[in-house]
Amino acid sequence: MSESTTESVPSIEVTGVSILLDVVTKRFPGQEKPAVAGLTMEIPAGKIVMLVGPSGCGKTTTLKMINRLIEPSEGKIVVGGNDVTGMNGDELRRGIGYVIQAGGLFPHMTVATNIGIVPKMLGWDKARIAARVDELLELVSLDPALYRDRYPNELSGGQQQRVGVARALAADPPVLLMDEPFGAVDPITRLRLQDELLSIQEELQKTIVCVTHDFDEAVKLGDWIAIFNEGAQLVQYDTPERILAEPANEFVEDFIGSGAGLKQLTLTRVAEVGLGEAVVGKPGERAADVLSRAETAGHGHAVIVDERDRPIQWLSLRQLERLETITNVPDPKLPVVGYRATLNDALDTMLVSSAGAALVTGRRDMFKGVINVKTIMDAITKAQGAAAVQSANAPVGLNTGVFQAAAAATTGEPAQP
Amino acid sequence: MSESTTESVPSIEVTGVSILLDVVTKRFPGQEKPAVAGLTMEIPAGKIVMLVGPSGCGKTTTLKMINRLIEPSEGKIVVGGNDVTGMNGDELRRGIGYVIQAGGLFPHMTVATNIGIVPKMLGWDKARIAARVDELLELVSLDPALYRDRYPNELSGGQQQRVGVARALAADPPVLLMDEPFGAVDPITRLRLQDELLSIQEELQKTIVCVTHDFDEAVKLGDWIAIFNEGAQLVQYDTPERILAEPANEFVEDFIGSGAGLKQLTLTRVAEVGLGEAVVGKPGERAADVLSRAETAGHGHAVIVDERDRPIQWLSLRQLERLETITNVPDPKLPVVGYRATLNDALDTMLVSSAGAALVTGRRDMFKGVINVKTIMDAITKAQGAAAVQSANAPVGLNTGVFQAAAAATTGEPAQP
Amino acid sequence: GCGLQPATAFVPALGPGSITPVSGVDGAELTVTSKNYTEQLILGKIAVLAASAAGFTVNDLSNVPGSQPARELILSGQADLLWEYTGTAWLTYMGQTTAIPDQQEQWQAVYDIDINNGLTWGAPAPMNNTYALGVRSEAVAELGGITTMSELAALPVEDRTFCVEAEFNSRPDGLNPMLEHYGLTRGAADGVPDENVGIYDTGAIYSATDSGACNFGEVFTTDGRIDALDLSVLEDDLGFFPAYNVAPVFFTETLTQYPELMDVFAQISPSLTNEVLRSLNRKVDVDGEEPAYVAFEWMKSEGFITDPA
Amino acid sequence: MLDFLGNRFDQILFSSWQHFSLVVQCLLLATLLAVVLAALVYRSKSLSAVANSVSAIGLTIPSFAFIGLLIAPIGFGVLPAVIVVTFFATLPVLRNAVVGLSGVSPAIVESARGIGMSRFRTLLQVELPIAWPVILTGVRVSAQMVMGIAAISAYALGPGLGGFIFSGLSRLGGANSLESVLTGVIGVIVLALILDLLLVGLGRLTTPRGIRV
Amino acid sequence: MARTRWLAWRGLVFQLAGILAAFLALVVWLLTAKLTPTELNTLAPDALWGYTVEHLQLTLLAAVIVLALAIPVGILLTRRPLRRFTGPILALANVGQAAPAVGVVVLLAFWLGFGFWAATVGLVLYAVLPVLRNTMVGLQQVDPRLVEAGRGMGMSATAVLFKVELPLAVPVMLSGIRTALVLLVGTAALATFINGGGLGILITTGVNLNLTVVLVTGAVLVALLALLIDWVGRVVEHVARPKGI
């Protein structure tokens, strides 16, 4: 595996390698239908690919064939350019990170031992293992001094999950496989862990294949989402945006569930849409001056910012008329969103504000502009338009074998480059 | 209990009775702080009151004191005008419905036996019990012939919950207590069960006290919501609308969580807001006629309805220009919402439709008008204005005792009539 | 209660023979006890059958492990009847040290003492079941053709190995005094060291001796296996063991209530000769029959009882 | 062997029945005792722990030693056997009854109370029926165990098949002694199987469909 | 955490204290009782010690054989190729368990002759099942996800067995071993019926000769020995239980 990490990939930071499932089939003994039927699927290096689908559709089987915890019955699997179908399974797995529910931590080993287990198998010396353990604990936001020597049952579910991720990353594998990694933690922790995974990924750029049954999670984490039906039949393999905007068929629509529109809002950030201009005033200015500037610009409101450009009031023309000078008392109910917020957050803020719009702040809470419902509607329309055009570098994904006929019949056609 | 059901209450259909907690305190042995501290709370007859608050704040304790599963340490409890603090607890409970998670069904008894158990204790004869069981099963939408003789483990979680409700209603008690009744079922079933509870309540008009940890559920089900803090300190006791619009303090705001605006949208139905007019055409008409009508009205679109007035197309002026005659081919992507849908649903539909508006249909899917983002924003603003005025018949709710000072300090003031 | 009876309580159904129901008994309860080796089991069953034929409802408490417990049962009145040996009573229970050579006098002696203990001895049988040491015949030559117990002392220490039962191991007429009598000290390195003594169940000694687990097995002279396994019996040439005539012992209170019991057993005792017992024992130990059936057949053949009507 | 069985058919039948009867009667008694005890302790954590320790430690006492100890004050016969068998039969049932009763979901107990059942009624109508399969498992464990203990109790003249084993032992080397022991051993195993089947059947009959696993 | 650990230790301390107290009571009773010469003879301290040593020898030798036999077989039976025999073997063993111990011991005497070895084999047969069963149950109850996690990070099947499965199975296995040892102590008392030695002789002698003191001493010593072994087992379980579970 170690050589393959140096495979030539577009960006230098990407440490992940690509994976190719090449017409892979898995038939379990005594099972009539194959669990995975002639699946061909490309997983691009350095990306997060989410596998979703109804229970029993073959997600886990697909995932486990990549590290050969399950041996494929037919077909071959190529990781980082090397066909791994023939190599020693144990060695293969030492080079691939694997995370399961609740981390799959060994309860009889401390956090440090758990994390250090693969490096130990690889023959690292003690000092190096210890250093690596601490580094990884930092990476997953756990204080090494505090957590190194704890046992898994002395950690919360979320902390266990983090240690699980740290363990999977121990030997710096180019590929990470995750099977419903956040299935066992409460919704709030889950959101935090997802954010953390995204930020870790931003730094490490591994290739991550992740099974989930939560479509929202797939939308949030995935660069690409593969929607499976029974027999690991690839119903749609596309970006979250396109799946939301252009579900391939009714099966996918049902899978997305209600609220696709609101879900799309979570995909775009305020920073990505065009903000409205605003007339800006400062405390101490004469209200009349500000009023006239607003009237000239044809605006109904003016934004008052403090000395650091942070918005403190949002005054209507009527309010300005009644004022002498602008005060510096901040309005606690000011509808403010950060520019990293999603459109969903922005819409919510607007609704409560009753102004039908919200103020956007950037770094150090500096005022950046105004966002209103119109902006959001436009952004959505544009996103949908963009999604209608399929991206050129979409990875391959199709099925052959017994399911192919059925797939073609029900799916229209599977995504193809 | 039975006499108290005839208590004179405003409307004849209301079979529920009012409940009064009169400066009730509960101190558990070995516990420093009281679990419920001097709580006074009125629960109006025939209404649904939701108790929410952080874990361990005393919701369950408050609820269980009403049927004396937990004996209050101090204070008295009046149900339907009778002080029940002194009466035999078992008898009291036979006259109060009680529903907990997963129905709390007895696994070793059939559905019929479970439901009939209170009537049996009350000495009803067999025929009457059997008839009542069937009546109740119908009420909760379960076919008696199919479900009467099943055991709880042969039912889905949602069905179990319904049987639990049926059992609680068996002896036609005026009061129903529910402790996180829908906590154990999946989100979709949960929504259905909530709707069902609302429709049962519409018919029966019981007094329902319901504990939940899901604020959205409280908003959906409650006529009144009581928000507790530690020690069953009543932080706010008000209608859902007012709590969303005017949270009493930061604690309540945090509790509502993000998305208060979107939550408010769920409180209003499309039927309750003013819809926009639309130019209507029929298949077979000349497109130019419809176009000219639309231009006259100053509209950008025209709605095409079929012979039963159901919308089938929504054409822009440009589309009309290009047409000869109007066809009768329905557009599968038409953004349609029913008039019983919430504004939240409407907004979602609009977002996906990319038209920034949606068509509203009434009974038998007949076209009723157009709803757009502006309408929604206006509705919200109006609702917030209305909520700012406190209703005159708000029930009493306050705390005395050790928590009072703290309450006053952090809460502003508790709701008072 | 509840229909439960002791382990070996089974007896075949029977009809009256020369023993006929005693008037006034009418199914009154009578408890018979016995010790737990073959001869006692057969005798116990004989007593049970006789008492049944006499019209008693018999509670069969035979097969008690050991002489002392059996004695205890009858002394305390928990049992009403027990076949006991004169020598055993004299030396073991009554703590006497020298036996009386004349068998009738010996009987009289124990009768006289026990009558004060609330027990009444019935007529003794001719049979005399004394202890003896058995050697497997193949080994006699290796042991210098040993025939008498006085020759024991001449054997090398490692050849002085014994198989005994727990009871004999610690009885006043048992192993240690016996060895003493023949000039050997139990537990001494130059006598009979402890490891030379194996403790076995009463009935297990014969096959243990035969298989060579030890050279000398403690045997009962009326046991059928002495012949069957071809064991040679050492002569008690210095006369250590007394006479052990068997006799029915009654709990006096019961006997006063049903004096006819004495006559019933007086019918039986004279028939119990050494030969009879040896053949009966043999049927059980060698031929593998059940004591209950053996007793039944014998009683029938003697005419005491008949098959059930 | 067949001869042996044929010749003593009525005796074997008698002893088997005695053995079976002893075990079943003692099991009934033990179950009653254990359930009553469990009902007294299961609400208290510490009392439950005590009951569990008693059960665990009681089971370490060798049955043969216990029989020996009983012979001294009680003597021979049926009574010591009944005491020993009942004692050992009670322990697993007690443990399971405590586990079963405290394993009843508090939600179910609460809802029983919540619909107006009294404590006793809740115990009788809700908790015991729900705990019953667990209790019955305990009874099965007991049954298997005391089958063997009943055999040892024949040393104190207890009823049953143990007599065959001990008389086989006392006639060891003689004809039919092996048969006798085998009869005792196999008879006990067969009885244990039969009783187990009966208990399984009883379980089927007495466990409502709703709590079958 | 710390509290439950202390509670467990407290239980152990109580148990040991109870055993010691009972033993002291026995000694005091023996010292003050009026003993007949036979009783004195049988209960002489070195005789008692001898019986106890014999009893322990029987128990421990049988235990060692049982462990050496049952643990490897138990492990093998949970490995994939042999897994299908698990059910039948357990069923067979369960039937065997109903066999009365006295009977088994006596039958072995028929086969192997009287003495120590017959007794040992009988004991082994009798105690093999709990260890075998607990070894299998212990291994089977290891969360399959942990095995998968181990395999998933590249441990070989053997490494997973020794580093993950066995350590996690230890508590269950130990409790089986403790049960077996306690059974062995009790069953070894039956060895006396076939001249296998041990403390059982005190019971039979006590009964046969109606020597209540001997009988009680024997019975109490066997019971105390069983409790002591149980205690040792518990201590070992406590100490050997992997931290973190």
Ligand SMILES: Nc1ncnc2c1ncn2[C@@H]1O[C@H](COP(=O)(O)OP(=O)(O)OP(=O)(O)O)[C@@H](O)[C@H]1O
């Ligand atoms: N070891 C196995 N032996 C036999 N069949 C198996 C095995 N593992 C999985 N299967 C079958 O293969 C199919 C796919 O299983 P898989 O575990 O991959 O589903 P999944 O998509 O991960 O489902 P879930 O969401 O429930 O985890 C199922 O029908 C399952 O029953």
Ligand SMILES: Nc1ncnc2c1ncn2[C@@H]1O[C@H](COP(=O)(O)OP(=O)(O)OP(=O)(O)O)[C@@H](O)[C@H]1O
């Ligand atoms: N039986 C009891 N004995 C002692 N303390 C109790 C008991 N029941 C509840 N408490 C304590 O009383 C307080 C209130 O508990 P209660 O169960 O009413 O909370 P809750 O609001 O229902 O919480 P949750 O949302 O977790 O159900 C808690 O601090 C709890 O620990």
Ligand SMILES: C[N+](C)(C)CC(=O)O
């Ligand atoms: C009859 N014997 C003397 C052999 C033994 C006994 O006293 O029981």
Ligand SMILES: [Mg+2]
């Ligand atoms: Mg899966």
Ligand SMILES: [Mg+2]
């Ligand atoms: Mg609660």
